[in-house]
Amino acid sequence: MEQHAVEQHGKAEPTGLDVVVTTMASDSHTWNLVFLQLLLEELGHRVTNLGACVPDELLVAECRRIEPDLIVLSSVNGHGFNDGLRVIEALRARPELVRTPTVIGGKLGISGSGTPARHRALMAAGFDGVFEEGGSVLDFQSFVGSLPAGSVARALPAGSGVLL
Amino acid sequence: MTGAGGGAGAVPAVRPDAAAASSCGFGAFVARARAAGTLVVQPRMGMADPLRMRDGLRATRDAKAVTVGTVTLDSYTRTGDLEAARRALAEGVGLNGYPIATHPADTTRAVLRGVADARFPVQVRHGSAMPEHIVRALLAVGLDATEGGPVSYCLPYSRTPLREAVAAWQRSCELLASTREYGAEPHLETFGGCLMGQLCPPSLLIAVSVLEALFFRQHGLTSVSLSYAQQADPRQDEEALTVLGRLAGELLPDVDHHVVLYAYMGVFPRSPGGARLLLEDAARLAVRAGAARLIVKTTAEAHRIPTVGENVRALETAAAAAAGEGSRPAPTAVRGPHAVRGPHAVAGPHAADRLDRLDLLDGLEALDVADTGIEAEARALIGAVLELDADVGRALVRAFAAGYLDVPYCLHPDNAGRARTSLASDGRLLWSSVGSMPIAGLADDGPRPPILGSAGLISALSHVQRTYDDRAADPSAVAPSAAAAAASGGVPGTPRTSVPPPTTSTPRRELGLTT
Numbered sequence: 001m002e003q004h005a006v007e008q009h010g011k012a013e014p015t016g017l018d019v020v021v022t023t024m025a026s027d028s029h030t031w032n033l034v035f036l037q038l039l040l041e042e043l044g045h046r047v048t049n050l051g052a053c054v055p056d057e058l059l060v061a062e063c064r065r066i067e068p069d070l071i072v073l074s075s076v077n078g079h080g081f082n083d084g085l086r087v088i089e090a091l092r093a094r095p096e097l098v099r100t101p102t103v104i105g106g107k108l109g110i111s112g113s114g115t116p117a118r119h120r121a122l123m124a125a126g127f128d129g130v131f132e133e134g135g136s137v138l139d140f141q142s143f144v145g146s147l148p149a150g151s152v153a154r155a156l157p158a159g160s161g162v163l164l
Numbered sequence: 165m166t167g168a169g170g171g172a173g174a175v176p177a178v179r180p181d182a183a184a185a186s187s188c189g190f191g192a193f194v195a196r197a198r199a200a201g202t203l204v205v206q207p208r209m210g211m212a213d214p215l216r217m218r219d220g221l222r223a224t225r226d227a228k229a230v231t232v233g234t235v236t237l238d239s240y241t242r243t244g245d246l247e248a249a250r251r252a253l254a255e256g257v258g259l260n261g262y263p264i265a266t267h268p269a270d271t272t273r274a275v276l277r278g279v280a281d282a283r284f285p286v287q288v289r290h291g292s293a294m295p296e297h298i299v300r301a302l303l304a305v306g307l308d309a310t311e312g313g314p315v316s317y318c319l320p321y322s323r324t325p326l327r328e329a330v331a332a333w334q335r336s337c338e339l340l341a342s343t344r345e346y347g348a349e350p351h352l353e354t355f356g357g358c359l360m361g362q363l364c365p366p367s368l369l370i371a372v373s374v375l376e377a378l379f380f381r382q383h384g385l386t387s388v389s390l391s392y393a394q395q396a397d398p399r400q401d402e403e404a405l406t407v408l409g410r411l412a413g414e415l416l417p418d419v420d421h422h423v424v425l426y427a428y429m430g431v432f433p434r435s436p437g438g439a440r441l442l443l444e445d446a447a448r449l450a451v452r453a454g455a456a457r458l459i460v461k462t463t464a465e466a467h468r469i470p471t472v473g474e475n476v477r478a479l480e481t482a483a484a485a486a487a488g489e490g491s492r493p494a495p496t497a498v499r500g501p502h503a504v505r506g507p508h509a510v511a512g513p514h515a516a517d518r519l520d521r522l523d524l525l526d527g528l529e530a531l532d533v534a535d536t537g538i539e540a541e542a543r544a545l546i547g548a549v550l551e552l553d554a555d556v557g558r559a560l561v562r563a564f565a566a567g568y569l570d571v572p573y574c575l576h577p578d579n580a581g582r583a584r585t586s587l588a589s590d591g592r593l594l595w596s597s598v599g600s601m602p603i604a605g606l607a608d609d610g611p612r613p614p615i616l617g618s619a620g621l622i623s624a625l626s627h628v629q630r631t632y633d634d635r636a637a638d639p640s641a642v643a644p645s646a647a648a649a650a651a652s653g654g655v656p657g658t659p660r661t662s663v664p665p666p667t668t669s670t671p672r673r674e675l676g677l678t679t
Contacts, residue, residue, distance in 0.1 A: 025243060025245060026239035026240050026245065026248065027239060028239075028291060030360075031361070031625060033575065034573055034575070035618055035621055035622060035625075038618035038621055039618040042618055051323055052320070052322055052323055052575065052576070053243055077260055078260035079239050079259075079260060082257045082258075107468075110259075110260050111468055111469070113467075
């Protein structure tokens with residue numbers, strides 16, 4: 001199901017990235033998604049915002065259809081870590097998404113800011129960046145800025161791994 | 165609600181005695197507290213572990229406040245993914261609430277036994293657009309109070325088509341209402357006063373709250389409450405709550421009803437002091453504007469899910485602030501454009517100053533609330549929707565399809581998505597675009613500049629957080645609050661502490677039907 005974007009995303013520009021912004025199946029929060037969409041669009045990227053409570057199958061299907069340059073998972077309901085591990089496995093199981101830069105952020109657990117172990121687990125599961133609450137928007141912007149545009153070069157630049 | 169007749173000191177705040185009451189249930193409990201001049205306070209609280217859930221309920225019951233209990237469900241249960249809830253329990257994954265449809269009914273009955281009764285009703289809070297499994301589960305364990313609504317738990321918080329949510333909520337209402345034939349008085353609270361949590365102008369919150377209550381009544385509920393969430397300007401909220409109470413009285417004269425205020429639902433102050441000030445303002449607002457119940461937030465809100473202890477402190481803080489406010493002289497009323505000063509003059513940023521209002525109070529018997537057009541907008545919205553169909557559910561579906569209702573910033577496909585908000589520097593929420601809603605020009609003089617860009621959005625979303633954290637960091641900035649206490653007969657800086665005695669734990673009976 002296609003959801004309303006906050007603003008219509010414009011025609012493809014050669015320099016911008018195609019970005020999927022989404023939360024996960026159990027999470028109904030959307031202010032975070034609205035903010036991320038605006039932020040990414042201001043940076044010149046094209047955003048598809050999948051909205052609240054996105055089922056795994058829909059998320060994977062939309063990403064296979066769009067073949068984005070970046071997937072941003074955002075969650076604040078405390079289930080983000082658990083749901084994120086499941087979702088990244090489903091994404092990485094698809095050949096066309098196996099190397100797509102994918103990051104996760106927000107409030108990922110129910111008991112406050114993240115732990116190094118949680119970050120390591122998410123990175124080990126296949127995420128390319130983890131932006132837990134308390135992390136800087138600048139870190140996220142800098143990560144996004146490091147990505148090559150266009151669907152040809154999907155490999156990540158060296159050293160763009162763990163954030164925070 | 166005020167300390168009717170002689171101030172709060174003459175009316176000891178006590179938990180209503182079920183034995184002396186003619187009726188039972190959540191609504192009746194709140195009505196008795198209200199008659200006694202006491203604000204009922206309630207936490208958000210849900211833990212996956214049954215023993216911790218039980219401890220949380222007991223601590224809520226035993227707080228120095230008149231309280232009702234809460235069982236907040238986890239996100240897997242609210243979205244109907246019971247397999248994920250089961251797996252999380254089995255694997256020890258932390259859940260953000262109590263999985264009421266996954267724990268065996270006997271387990272939940274044991275959680276409630278000796279805790280939930282007519283002297284301590286418990287409400288199940290969830291967030292589900294398709295809540296039938298939740299209603300069945302709560303009825304099965306003897307509970308009969310919950311909340312939500314076909315719009316408020318669909319549009320902002322799910323991707324369920326509105327038509328399906330309306331049908332599911334209709335069946336859920338009928339299921340809940342069916343317990344009435346066994347002598348229960350089930351209670352359902354609208355979540356419509358909280359759309360998106362923040363940045364939704366009050367008239368739309370009021371309209372959806374009233375329309376959801378009408379929907380509940382149409383499907384058999386005879387005890388309802390109407391929610392409204394604290395926004396960013398107390399004067400605007402006072403006007404809104406007064407309007408909500410008036411419309412509820414007009415449109416729901418034949419059902420038991422009360423107004424419930426939610427402490428701010430948006431980005432919460434980070435500092436404990438700021439969080440406490442915001443909660444205290446919510447409690448005072450509830451009392452001034454006639455709400456019977458307040459759902460609190462804690463000092464941990466900006467950081468994580470609060471502990472039981474933090475919830476208890478929030479309940480007691482809110483109760484103390486409410487008791488202090490309850491000793492003030494008179495309730496408020498919306499009088500119309502002539503009130504106090506012209507509506508636009510009163511609505512201005514300088515008039516929003518609390519001290520300014522208190523000065524005005526000196527020469528007035530009752531404090532009037534300015535009419536800035538919230539009532540006209542809410543009436544226009546409600547009227548336009550009800551004209552679409554005699555069935556409230558069908559009318560709601562058609563209203564969103566036509567854009568007569570349009571929730572700002574809501575991403576749901578069934579929302580028109582044309583409405584936008586403006587946040588004035590004093591915190592007042594205004595429309596910058598009303599889309600196709602039939603309220604253009606009703607409130608004020610033309611469209612306001614919209615919130616622009618990600619920086620503008622973050623700034624608007626954090627306005628309340630920033631304001632209250634600043635106030636907490638600067639003691640002189642809280643002077644109006646202390647002055648308010650002085651003007652109302654209290655001692656500056658020390659809210660009245662005439663709180664009710666802790667409840668006895670004598671179990672009365674399980675509530676409602678067990679099926």
